[in-house]
Amino acid sequence: MAGRARATMKDVAALAGVSPKTVSNVVTGTVFVRPETVERVEAAMTELHFVPNLSARGLRNGRSGTIAVALPDLATPYSAELLHDLVEVAHERGLAVQVEETGAEPGREVELLSRARAHLIDGLILNPIRVEDSAVEYADHLPPVVLIGEVEQRVTDHVIVDSRAASRDITRHVISRGARRIAAIGGDENPEKETAASRLRLDGYRDALRDAGIEPDPRLEINPLPWTTPSAAAAVDGLIASGVEFDAVVAFTDTLALGVLHSLATHGKRVPDDVLVTGFDDVEMARFSSPALTTIGFDLRRVAEEALSLLNRRMTERTAPARSVTVPYELIVRASTGD
Amino acid sequence: MAGRARATMKDVAALAGVSPKTVSNVVTGTVFVRPETVERVEAAMTELHFVPNLSARGLRNGRSGTIAVALPDLATPYSAELLHDLVEVAHERGLAVQVEETGAEPGREVELLSRARAHLIDGLILNPIRVEDSAVEYADHLPPVVLIGEVEQRVTDHVIVDSRAASRDITRHVISRGARRIAAIGGDENPEKETAASRLRLDGYRDALRDAGIEPDPRLEINPLPWTTPSAAAAVDGLIASGVEFDAVVAFTDTLALGVLHSLATHGKRVPDDVLVTGFDDVEMARFSSPALTTIGFDLRRVAEEALSLLNRRMTERTAPARSVTVPYELIVRASTGD
DNA sequence: CTGAAAGCGCTTACAG
């Protein structure tokens, strides 16, 4: 078959002795076709190895059957797990998934959205990093968009977890276990470096401190960029070297927390005996680290389903008001806070 | 703009006072167009928010500018890191990437390849699990395919790492550190469960044992399916419960090795003092586990580049003989074998 | 239940 021209509906129609329209009806299955006819057409399709040309279909009906998923860093465990669920759910719903990486640069999100490529897709699921920079103001020129993650805007649909409350809860938890000098890894005052997650989780952390009457210490608020395991390890190395005392570390993602554990182990600090440690996201490694991580968990499969449902609705009702779905979280207590 | 019809080249041409052909020339940039004309056309495109319809272009020139990447499980750290590099390289070369998950079921690979969707793509990069089942025999009816990973066939292009030699080397390493009772996690005799990686890494492990005069013990060859961290942990739990003695564990992926470390820690076995442990792949967590993992590393970015180069060549020369590129590996010694 | 015609938005020869 290599090299031989691909069969078209016209070829199939000729072989089956029907019109192209009938072949189309058989392929799409929207109209009832007489069983004998269906059989003849299917036999012809098999014989010719017919596969519909999706470019042609897409051109005709204006939909490609493909959505894009844009994530900051595909190599991160959290992104990988989220992508896994999104692809699974999308395929169940008959949609193909194209992936894009926005990276650390805020501009990439905007660029990506306005890029030509984006317009071969029927919709976009975006996990944004930045608040203001999120290209949502361009929503008018965009395909349907659903945001995953906390962003303070009401222009597009989004699926959120209440990060601030979750961060407050997990910080309260370490306070309840006796911690007073609690480092926050991922928080930042600098609006240049601030992200939606960073801002909200820092707010939640401070809420808990305030409620407990603990004075925040700027030296304990560290934002290692990018949010990776090695940079978190380096941040804790630095904290230890600085001599600032601490008895707990609240990391704003599990990926960061794994670096925290590594640094503490390197310096001979025992978790949870000397220092309590928590993460956020409940990635698979959070259960298998030494010690296992106390963290915030939520149902990623559910997030994926909600995102695709919102996107699907948006594809049909373009002008409906923006919807927001909140997925519940739970505090998962493990050995890293001495369960 | 929402709801308003998208501008076409015809609209742009009308506004700029040129023919659609000229607009096309400006957009594709293949033919020289007079600077004043270019400027007029570009102004018109901006004004109308023109974006070329890629379905139409795809229909016309037979290429979509999209490739597919099919991996067994997107949530696995190794897959995630590989996808990250593939997407990065593909984007540098102007290609979009569609992702597919083949899962554990061997049939999915075949199904996927023959599925209609596959034909909207210009090529496919596949990380196959099974040897025989890999749908490579269908290569004639397929878009250009490049395999990543060891598969014993010469029908399609592929990028490989010499798994057998690598597995032999790392097993030799633990033998050199004094181990004699070495468990292999991921090896399997059962052809039903055997995969390309499983087969070759088991062969390499046995090569090393034979060279050292150590008799293989079937009770030490365990294949936890699927190849995940929890199943590896459960496998080692079982091994310990069985009472079979061992002084080292050679895991066939880092993901498995992380589960091995977890199980050993749970049972109070110290690594490397009581048991040596090794992995394969050098994922990021291999550096941050406690202890850090001795493993086999290779350049994933390089793998991605080679795969895309092969695919690109295949897209132009469909009938050229299959090529194979071998990427070098290295033994990375870390604390888990007592460095 | 099926056919003949038209058109989705591009780009490729073919002319000038």
Add this chain to the structure above:
DNA sequence: CTGAAAGCGCTTACAG
């Protein structure tokens, strides 16, 4: 350097 025509392979009205 630019235009007018044709066609990539489908599907959507419009007829019967």
